[in-house]
Amino acid sequence: MTQQAERMRRIPLSRDRVLRAAVALADEVGIEALSMRRLAQELGVVPMALYKHVAGKEELLDAMVDALVSEIDPPVPGAGWRDAVRLRVLSARAALLRHPWARQVLESRTNKTPAVLGYMDSFIGMFLAGGFSVDLTHHVMHALGSRMWGFTQELFDDAAASAEQPADFPPEAQAAMLREMAERYPNILKVAAASAHEDSVVGRGCDDQFEFEFALDLLLAGFERLHRQHWTSTPKSL
Template sequence: MAPDVPALATRSATPLNRAAVVSAAVALADREGLAAVSMRHLAGELGVVPMALYKHVADKDDLVAAMVDLVVAGYAAPPPGLEWREGVRQRVLGARDALLEHPWLRQAIEAATQRTPSVLGHMDAVAGEFAAGGLSYDLVHHSMHALGHRIWGFSPEAFSSPPASGAPPAPAPPAEEQAAMMAAMAQRFPHISAIAVDTATRHPLGACDEQFEFEFTLDLLLEAFARLHSAGWSSR
């Protein structure tokens, strides 16, 4: 379960502090996106002048790092005693739950230049799940690299679709034109076209199921790590 973020601070009586500033920034990003989190806009939300924020955060980079830290600190921990693969799986999917609740989080993590205590804590907890299963720290190290951004609940894709702009979609071309385009694609790129046809048959409502794809790859990696562990793998 993704973390509960404290409610947006108001213009009323509560004194301003770092926690209130960061919580307000998270709430603002949840509503309007990370690009909306400027010192001026946030100050307006809190009913203070922008300079008042600098008593609590050094700059926007410090603010965004603190926002990430707040959300990551709330990642759900799996119950004790799980088999190591399930422990890793639950921690990674807990991170994904938070990412889905806070869509700006991916951009903030990708742009981050510092590892805060909560970020290091999550990395340590994931590594600890591997180690609890008896995996060598050599294999844990390489497994963490193989998981990559999946530790934070997402997997970067090359040439991914741009975010929705809110504009109405362009009208579909006539059926005859679509058929001609598909025929040309099939001739030039037969394997990609075959995948597209197969996917459309299996998923008539549209694109790939991102959650399924994420969990499929995660489970594949965990199975590979388990096999390497059983085989006594080492990097040297």
């Protein structure tokens, strides 16, 4: 046994230590490769030792989501609702980008933990504190959807990928496929090609951070307009 493994074995096992190791392991190998057995090996213990701290894989994943929530900055005191919401969403996105497994795990959770419910409650509270009606806040939360957690489904990634052929394709084949795309799906090709930014922070394709913030700012501007208009979903009586 190596000295490092021996030192790890001597450190008392705790729920916090199990959780920190699980997050680090998922960051390194991906969520699919995370198992109780693999985690036990990482900690230098037998698998059964983990079950004293987490009931199983599902409880472990719930706890990992809670750890993600703890990394999201709280609302900025004294900030207007719009700044507070924007900063909170971007903090959530930063946490999500630090942990590539987080989106998949968030989407897989069917039961919301107290930490998740607390985040949602606090998030809603930013709008209510800004003077939004309960009615408007309800619809605002629907509009934000997963953006509250810092992610959205990307629209043009697949289209852009299908418009660009692998480098080992003969130039004639690439040209022929692009011509077919132009004939069959001209609008998709036009927009997908426009998204192929050479200077994208994520490589060729859309600049995810820019697109995310662009859509977020559009939503916040729309929410502000409705709030000022005292919008309500209740139809006005004639």
